[in-house]
Amino acid sequence: MIRFRISWQGHRIDLASGYRITDPAYWNPVAQRVRTDYPGEPGGPTVERINWGLDRLDAEVSTAFAYFERQGVIPTPEEFRSRLSSQIPSAPAAPEMDLFASLDRFVRESTAKNGWSEATRRKFKNLRDDLSAFRPTLRFSNLTESGLLDLVCFWRDRRDLTNPTIDKKLSFLRWFLNWATDRGLNRTLDYRTFRTASKHPGKKVIYLTRDELMLLYKYRIPPRYRYLEKVRDLLFFCCFSGLRHSDAVNLRRSDVRKGCIEVTTVKTSDNLTIELNRATRYILEKYKDAGFPDDRALPYVCNQTMNRNLKTLCRLAGIDEPVRQTVYRGSRRIDTVRPKYELIGTHTGRRTFIVQSLSLGVPPNVVMKWTGHSDYKSMKPYIDIADDVKARQMNKLDTLL
Numbered sequence: 476m477i478r479f480r481i482s483w484q485g486h487r488i489d490l491a492s493g494y495r496i497t498d499p500a501y502w503n504p505v506a507q508r509v510r511t512d513y514p515g516e517p518g519g520p521t522v523e524r525i526n527w528g529l530d531r532l533d534a535e536v537s538t539a540f541a542y543f544e545r546q547g548v549i550p551t552p553e554e555f556r557s558r559l560s561s562q563i564p565s566a567p568a569a570p571e572m573d574l575f576a577s578l579d580r581f582v583r584e585s586t587a588k589n590g591w592s593e594a595t596r597r598k599f600k601n602l603r604d605d606l607s608a609f610r611p612t613l614r615f616s617n618l619t620e621s622g623l624l625d626l627v628c629f630w631r632d633r634r635d636l637t638n639p640t641i642d643k644k645l646s647f648l649r650w651f652l653n654w655a656t657d658r659g660l661n662r663t664l665d666y667r668t669f670r671t672a673s674k675h676p677g678k679k680v681i682y683l684t685r686d687e688l689m690l691l692y693k694y695r696i697p698p699r700y701r702y703l704e705k706v707r708d709l710l711f712f713c714c715f716s717g718l719r720h721s722d723a724v725n726l727r728r729s730d731v732r733k734g735c736i737e738v739t740t741v742k743t744s745d746n747l748t749i750e751l752n753r754a755t756r757y758i759l760e761k762y763k764d765a766g767f768p769d770d771r772a773l774p775y776v777c778n779q780t781m782n783r784n785l786k787t788l789c790r791l792a793g794i795d796e797p798v799r800q801t802v803y804r805g806s807r808r809i810d811t812v813r814p815k816y817e818l819i820g821t822h823t824g825r826r827t828f829i830v831q832s833l834s835l836g837v838p839p840n841v842v843m844k845w846t847g848h849s850d851y852k853s854m855k856p857y858i859d860i861a862d863d864v865k866a867r868q869m870n871k872l873d874t875l876l
Contacts (some may be wrong), residue, residue, distance in 0.1 A: 476659065477502075477509075477529065481536060481555075488552045490559075492532055494525045502782050537557060569599045572660040574615050578603055581654050592742070602647050605630070615661040618652070623669045637680070637802040639807075642671060679800055680856050682826040683714065687794050694792040703791075705774040706784040708758050712773060713824025715754035717832075717846045720781060720821035726772045731759060745847040782820045789816035826857070833861030 479490040496502060501513040508529060513522040520528075539558045543550045550558065582599050583590055606613050611627045618626075623645075630636045630644060648666070655661035683691070692711070696703050712723050721741040730736050735750045751759070762773055776784070789795075795814040802809050825846070832842045839854055848854055 476657075477525075479532060479536065483540075484549050486552050486555075488556065490532070490536075492529060494520065494528055496525075497658070570613065571760055572655075573756075574613055575603065576685065577615075577655050577660050578606075578651055581651050585654075598647060599651070602651075603643060605634070605644065608633075615652075618661075618663050620665045620669055622664060627671055633802055634840050635804065637804055638671070639802070645669075645671070652749065678856070679798070679858055680826055680830070681798070681823055682814070682830045682860070683794075683819075683823060685831070688714065688827070688831075690794065691789070691792050694788075696788075696791075700787070700791065703784055703788045706776060706781060706788055707760065709773060709776060710785060710824050711782065711783065712755055712758050712786075713821075714827045714831075715752055716749055717825055717828040717842070718749070719825055720778060723773055723824075724771070724775045727770050728772045732774055738848055743847060747845065747847050749845050778821055785819050785821070785823070786816050789819045790814070794819070829854070829857045830860050833857055 477492045477494045477496065479492060481490065482486055482505055496509055496513060497516060501510045503510050508526045509522050511522055513525075515521050536559065539555060542558060543555070578599070582591075582596060586596060606626075610617065611624055627645070631638075636644075642704050652661055652666045656664065670851045691707060696707070709720070709723055712718070713720060716723070716736070718726070718738070719740065719742060722738055725741060726736065726738065731751075735748055736755075737746070737748050739746050759772055765774070767774065794816050797812050798815050798818055799810060799812045800818075802811075829842055829846060832845075833839065839851065839858060843849075843851075843854060851858075
């Protein structure tokens with residue numbers, strides 16, 4: 476958005492010019508005008524029309540100041556705005572843009588520009604479905620403070636969503652609305668300050684303890700469940716490498732170097748170098764002669780099947796410690812107690828690697844280089860767990876006295 480900032484005698488006001496450009500690189504900061512090579516937007520004003528409008532507004536500002544100079548007075552911001560408004564006839568309000576069409580455009584442009592994954596596109600499709608179910612004729616102007624509160628109540632009461640899930644959906648909605656606001660499509664800005672005062676208990680990190688790792692390692696898989704051996708190998712490879720499931724099943728033999736693996740992660744496109752250890756070497760050696768498609772180094776098990784089979788494997792191995800989880804829907808607290816095997820999933824291996832590495836005294840910055848985490852904020856829940864594990868291990872030394 477192109478604005479005029481006018482300062483005089485300790486006063487300052489900002490005026491909207493009514494024009495915008497899609498890329499700040501096309502703004503000439505010396506001339507304070509749009510560069511002549513600006514291509515413009517489809518159906519939007521040309522660069523000549525924009526600069527003509529800016530010249531006109533500039534002239535009207537100068538005319539307004541000349542008026543007050545003739546009067547011999549220094550105007551207040553209110554007096555200056557009033558004088559300027561009397562000189563410039565107000566333009567008719569622009570028609571409001573269609574919210575759902577704008578959301579579709581946002582997804583298309585972001586996918587092309589940022590290379591969005593299918594998972595990210597699916598999140599915004601779910602958001603679109605939610606907004607359509609909430610109000611099929613929803614407009615930007617409906618997303619006031621009260622409108623957003625109605626949407627939260629819809630998610631909580633009609634969709635039966637928990638507070639963290641609702642806040643996650645609101646963050647995606649803000650993402651879209653920021654994009655729409657920057658392009659002049661949305662003029663309702665209540666979303667910027669709207670927040671829910673919902674309760675958020677700390678999310679419990681599900682990982683495997685050392686005893687549970689040994690239990691899985693020593694478990695003799697019955698012949699009828701022989702397919703679970705590949706699942707266990709993939710889980711252990713993630714537990715001892717820190718890779719996500721998507722990166723483990725996409726690991727190629729060419730990614731395995733002498734003493735390490737070099738991967739470009741599927742989710743974040745990070746380039747990681749992870750040293751091999753005895754466990755990861757053993758698993759790679761086990762499958763070195765297997766003729767997997769696409770030169771894969773490990774067996775491929777899709778995410779859904781892996782999640783389902785991991786629960787079966789851990790149930791058979793006896794990883795059934797009761798785990799209580801607490802969630803809130805609005806102000807209503809909901810406690811559930813489930814056996815641990817029901818909570819085991821593909822991401823458990825990566826969490827186990829982080830917690831066990833930290834509890835063994837590996838510095839967090841080293842663990843972050845292996846996992847690709849970019850800040851300590853995302854590591855803090857694991858560090859807190861590792862500190863607790865180390866404290867309990869130290870207490871075992873009390874038995875020596």
